[in-house]
Every structure is written in structure tokens, then in C-alpha cells.
Amino acid sequence: MADYYVQGSFSFTCTAAESALIEEAWQHAADLGDKAAPGESSAEFLAAFPPTDLGNPFNGLLEIFDDPNFPTFGAEIEISGAGTCLVTIFGDTDFQPDTIAALVQRCCRQTLSEAPIGFEWSYSCSRPRADGIGGGWCAIFVDRIEFGATRERLARTLRPATHRDPWIEEPAHPLSDWRSEVANDDTRLGYLDWVDARSAALPNPR
Known part of the structure; x- marks a missing residue:
């Protein structure tokens, strides 16, 4: 028998109103998890988490x-500050990246409109199991949430160049650049062919 752990710890700054909304949502979730009656929900909470059933806010x-x-978020939270608040979220056994990312995106619209928020997490095993150790990252934007895993990057690095995955973005050649050139009819190459052509056009470093 083996135990698996997902761990994460990160901090970010946001407005006082956003941190209050995070704290309210966190407390409501804790009450619901404990089968206790949640407190009254604020108008800001209902706007961030609009109910689909008016009988259950x-x-x-x-x-x-x-x-x-x-x-459950599988984590704890600490908030400090007044006008600009520092929010720290951390957990060492069952950290929930997807749910935590969704919470931050729902509650921090103003902050995310200025800059994205990101964090990393790791997973491990109490026994030396194959594929039992790894990690990942998350980037939260106002309009989307992106995830990646260290395993994907390792697989891409180990994969022969002739077997590259066209669905994996090359860091030096962003998909957004390729899409822009396609939209402007500046290229009709597929993504990997475009990467190769672009790489060949760059000067060789000395």
C-alpha cells in the first residue's frame, strides 16, 4: 500500500474586496463540507458564483x-494586509490545483485583468512507485486557465525530433505568433513546419 500526496504553496496580491470574496467562498465551502449551515451570502459572492438553482445559493x-x-480545496489560506492584500494558499497532502485556480479566477477579476497569477504543485508517493513523483504548473488569466506538467516537458525533451507532437507548444515559437501569421495569410505552413522554417531563418549564435 502506498500513500500519494499533492503539495502546493503560493502567494499573490489582490484587492481587499477580492481577498474578502476569496475568504467568504472559502468559509462557505468549509461549512458545506462540514454539513453546517453556511452564513448569508453577499451580493459579490452571488455575482462571482451565480447559482443555477435559486433554492440553493x-x-x-x-x-x-x-x-x-x-x-474541499485540500489547503489552508492566510490573508494579510489592508488596501492591497497578500493571499497565501498552501497544502501538503491533497492540494487541489483545478479547484484553487477556479476560485482565484472567479474572485480576482480586477487583479487578473492587470496580470496573470501562477503557481506550481508537486505530487509524490510514500513508496518508490513508477511515475509516482512529478509536478505541474498553472497560469490563471482573466479569460482562461492553463495547466502543464513536468512529465509533458520531459517527454518532449526525450522524444526524437522526428516525432515531435504538434499539440505541444515550442517555448521559443509561441502558438499565438503562428496563429497570427495564419490569420494574416502570412503563412500556410502547419505549426511544426512553421517552427522549422522560423528556426532556419534565425541567425546561428556564435
Whole structure:
């Protein structure tokens, strides 16, 4: 038998109103998880987590969890500051990247409109199991959430150049640049062919 752990710890700054919304959502989730009656929800909370059933003002929050019957973030939270607040979220056994990312995106619209927020996490195993250790990253934008895993990067690095995956972005050649050239009819190459052509056009470093 082996135990698996997902760990994460990160901090970010946001407005006082956003941190208050995060704290409210966190407390409602804790109450719902403990089968206790949640406190009254604020107008800001209902706007961030609009209920689909007017008889249950919290089902908008519950939909960000993998299992609405067990609304847990697998982490703890600390908030400090006044005008600009520092929010720290950390967990060492069952950190939930997807749910935490959704919470931050719902609650921090103003901050995310200025700059994205990112964090990393790791997973490990109490026994030396194959594929039992790894990690990942998350980038939260106002309009989307992106995830990646160290395993994907390792696989791409180990894969022969002739077997590159066209669905994996080359860091030096962003997909956004390729899409822009396609949209402007500046290229009709596929992504990997475009990467090769672009690389060949760059001067060789000395």
C-alpha cells in the first residue's frame, strides 16, 4: 500500500474586496463540507458564483469542485494586509490545483485583468512507485486557465525530433505568433513546419 500526496504553496496580491470574496467562498465551502449551515451570502459572492438553482445559493460555488458533495480545496489560506492584500494558499497532502485556480479566477477579476497569477504543485508517493513523483504548473488569466506538467516537458525533451507532437507548444515559437501569421495569410505552413522554417531563418549564435 502506498500513500500519494499533492503539495502546493503560493502567494499573490489582490484587492481587499477580492481577498474578502476569496475568504467568504472559502468559509462557505468549509461549512458545506462540514454539513453546517453556511452564513448569508453577499451580493459579490452571488455575482462571482451565480447559482443555477435559486433554492440553493451555493451550487454556483459547488460546481468548481470535482465532487460537489466534498467541497474541499485540500489547503489552508492566510490573508494579510489592508488596501492591497497578500493571499497565501498552501497544502501538503491533497492540494487541489483545478479547484484553487477556479476560485482565484472567479474572485480576482480586477487583479487578473492587470496580470496573470501562477503557481506550481508537486505530487509524490510514500513508496518508490513508477511515475509516482512529478509536478505541474498553472497560469490563471482573466479569460482562461492553463495547466502543464513536468512529465509533458520531459517527454518532449526525450522524444526524437522526428516525432515531435504538434499539440505541444515550442517555448521559443509561441502558438499565438503562428496563429497570427495564419490569420494574416502570412503563412500556410502547419505549426511544426512553421517552427522549422522560423528556426532556419534565425541567425546561428556564435
